[in-house]
Amino acid sequence: MSVPVFQHLRSDFFVTAPVEKYRHPALFYGPSIAVPWIMWSAAGYLSRLPGDTHALAVSVLGFLGLIAPMVVAAALTFRDPDLRSDVLARLFLVRGVRPRYLLAACLLMLASILAAQFISLAFGYSPAQFALARHFSFSSGVVPVWFVLLAAPAIEELAWHSYGTDCLRRRFSLFTTSLLFAGFWGAWHMPLALIKGYYQSNLVESGWIYSGNFLLSIFPFVLLMNWLYYRARRSILVAIIFHVTGGYFNEIFATAPMSKVIQTGLLCIFCFVLIARERGFFFSTADRHRAEVGLTGSRTGA
Numbered sequence: 068m069s070v071p072v073f074q075h076l077r078s079d080f081f082v083t084a085p086v087e088k089y090r091h092p093a094l095f096y097g098p099s100i101a102v103p104w105i106m107w108s109a110a111g112y113l114s115r116l117p118g119d120t121h122a123l124a125v126s127v128l129g130f131l132g133l134i135a136p137m138v139v140a141a142a143l144t145f146r147d148p149d150l151r152s153d154v155l156a157r158l159f160l161v162r163g164v165r166p167r168y169l170l171a172a173c174l175l176m177l178a179s180i181l182a183a184q185f186i187s188l189a190f191g192y193s194p195a196q197f198a199l200a201r202h203f204s205f206s207s208g209v210v211p212v213w214f215v216l217l218a219a220p221a222i223e224e225l226a227w228h229s230y231g232t233d234c235l236r237r238r239f240s241l242f243t244t245s246l247l248f249a250g251f252w253g254a255w256h257m258p259l260a261l262i263k264g265y266y267q268s269n270l271v272e273s274g275w276i277y278s279g280n281f282l283l284s285i286f287p288f289v290l291l292m293n294w295l296y297y298r299a300r301r302s303i304l305v306a307i308i309f310h311v312t313g314g315y316f317n318e319i320f321a322t323a324p325m326s327k328v329i330q331t332g333l334l335c336i337f338c339f340v341l342i343a344r345e346r347g348f349f350f351s352t353a354d355r356h357r358a359e360v361g362l363t364g365s366r367t368g369a
Contacts, residue, residue: 106132111261126208136226183330220310287334
């Protein structure tokens with residue numbers, strides 16, 4: 068009789084699919100950026116044509132670009148029984164995850180935007196930022212914005228943390244892995260700036276400071292997300308939660324654009340302190356890191 072996939076939720080399930088099996092970064096990252104760029108460039112062109120007759124096509128192309136990395140990750144993992152079991156087991160993993168990492172995933176981005184808004188008051192920005200926003204800061208074609216805020220991060224993380232992050236971590240330190248992925252992720256987002264009304268397009272129209280801040284903010288965000296991901300025993304759910312809250316809490320308030328620049332600064336400072344405190348975790352070799360996060364059966368960790 069076969070063993071059910073979710074039986075691997077026991078404490079030593081990581082032994083069944085070590086990071087070494089995630090061995091095809093080129094096969095993952097190549098199509099994961101090429102297909103979205105093609106789809107989103109076409110969507111950008113259609114969105115700029117006169118009239119609204121292409122709204123459905125723009126949304127369909129946008130969605131196809133969004134799911135492309137997830138499809139690539141599924142193709143690379145589900146052909147291998149060990150990888151398939153590993154991904155499915157990690158998808159809803161909370162057992163054995165320390166509560167402080169779950170709390171951080173839920174509340175860190177909320178705390179950062181509230182702190183940034185509070186600091187902005189000293190520079191003359193309005194306390195009205197703390198009020199709930201009356202409308203979203205972007206549009207998403209025929210798809211509701213709330214769906215984009217909730218579903219898009221989940222779809223992305225089913226690619227980034229089912230396969231993409233581990234295939235880099237197999238070769239590099241956590242710090243280098245995060246920087247490489249942040250650079251890729253920034254480039255991955257760029258063609259969205261071509262689509263009229265989308266968040267990245269609105270940032271470009273707002274000025275280089277805010278569009279530049281978006282690209283810069285990706286780096287501390289990825290460092291923190293990957294720190295939580297590995298501290299939470301490679302839980303994809305934890306990565307999804309952190310990604311969702313990152314977008315949601317930055318939209319729910321009437322936040323001044325400059326407060327998001329301040330938020331990026333705060334996240335960079337937090338990352339600097341975190342890396343200084345956990346230098347070994349961020350810069351260790353792949354072999355040592357696997358022991359720290361339980362990939363060799365070790366129970367060690369923060």
